Amino acid sequence: MRMRFKPYARPELLxxxxxxxxxxxHGGHWHETYARPDQPWHLELGCGKGGFLAQLAPRHPDINYLGIDITDKVLILAKRKVEAAYAER
Structure with a gap:
């Protein structure tokens, strides 16, 4: 499936x-970017639209999550999905 260009994605992510x-x-120093660097962290390569992160992150505040994807076209969708999941909790 081809993702459409989202002109709002970059400014919203910034x-x-x-x-x-x-x-x-941040290479080699990812723990320093978190509010609680002593917690373990989980990495999701190719997080896509953020469905997995949006389910797990609010349920496990004792873990730092890092979702990576190649394009802001999907990262903006993941950002919104994660924000909505936290808003529900």
Missing amino acids: ACDFHVHEPLT
Whole structure:
């Protein structure tokens, strides 16, 4: 399925406080980016629209989650889905 261009994606992600804008600068130091760096963290490569993260993250506040995807077209959808999941809790 081809994702359509979303002109609002980049500005909305840049305004988000939990989106990492320059991920390469955190190589080897990801724990430092979290509010609770002593907690374990789980990495999801290819998080897509964020369905998995949106289900797990609100249920397990004792774990730091990191979702990575290649394009902001899907990351914006994941961001919104995770925000909605936290709003429900």
